[in-house]
Amino acid sequence: xxxxxxxxxxxxxxxxxxxxxxxxxxxxxxxxxxxxxxxxxxxxxxxxxxxxxxxxxxxxxxxxxxxxxxxxxxxxxxxxxxxxxxxxxxxxxxxxxxxxxxxxxxxxxxxx
Amino acid sequence: xxxxxxxxxxxxxxxxxxxxxxxxxxxxxxxxxxxxxxxxxxxxxxxxxxxxxxxxxxxxxxxxxxxxxxxxxxxxxxxxxxxxxxxxxxxxxxxxxxxxxxxxxxxxxxxxxx
Numbered sequence: 131x132x133x134x135x136x137x138x139x140x141x142x143x144x145x146x147x148x149x150x151x152x153x154x155x156x157x158x159x160x161x162x163x164x165x166x167x168x169x170x171x172x173x174x175x176x177x178x179x180x181x182x183x184x185x186x187x188x189x190x191x192x193x194x195x196x197x198x199x200x201x202x203x204x205x206x207x208x209x210x211x212x213x214x215x216x217x218x219x220x221x222x223x224x225x226x227x228x229x230x231x232x233x234x235x236x237x238x239x240x241x242x
Numbered sequence: 243x244x245x246x247x248x249x250x251x252x253x254x255x256x257x258x259x260x261x262x263x264x265x266x267x268x269x270x271x272x273x274x275x276x277x278x279x280x281x282x283x284x285x286x287x288x289x290x291x292x293x294x295x296x297x298x299x300x301x302x303x304x305x306x307x308x309x310x311x312x313x314x315x316x317x318x319x320x321x322x323x324x325x326x327x328x329x330x331x332x333x334x335x336x337x338x339x340x341x342x343x344x345x346x347x348x349x350x351x352x353x354x355x356x
Binding site: 132134161163165170171172173174175178185186188220222224230231232233234235236 | 276278283284285286287288291331333342343344345346347348349
């Protein structure tokens, strides 16, 4: 176990709805990265937060947004859900922005 | 765009054999590479990493080789065990200048037969 936790484990939403996913980083880690993993594919980088500021973003539309809190936990928000948003959402924490990333178990999102 | 890819989508080995999983990367600016193991229903688990100033790094039963000339990365698992069955991903990181984002390949499914 990495010490990175995510909630919820699974959830089901309908197209057009909004969803918030949560991540608690490993103790002492100040950087959180979010990834989307479609079935049968490798994770794709969404964005990263370092000390509560966005520190890099992948090729995802603005309806994917995030927050990092003073305790370094993080949220991923997705608005106007689309069917293709169905995936495993992973967060990873690290000590600094350039270091080994420890992954949580992921949240499985299904959009109907 | 630049991406990391794997040569084989599946690999089947006998228990006790050595396994070799290959990875080709295309971004010559990448300076940090990581191998992850992902079991069904779980997040990726760090196995071993290597920086671009190294050619080889060994861990417990695992070795990573980096050939920068041909942009090739491999993971060797010695005495493969049934518990090694999983999907293995290589990932590259451009480093601080890119904000430390990992680019993953599609993965290789390793099956260990008893």
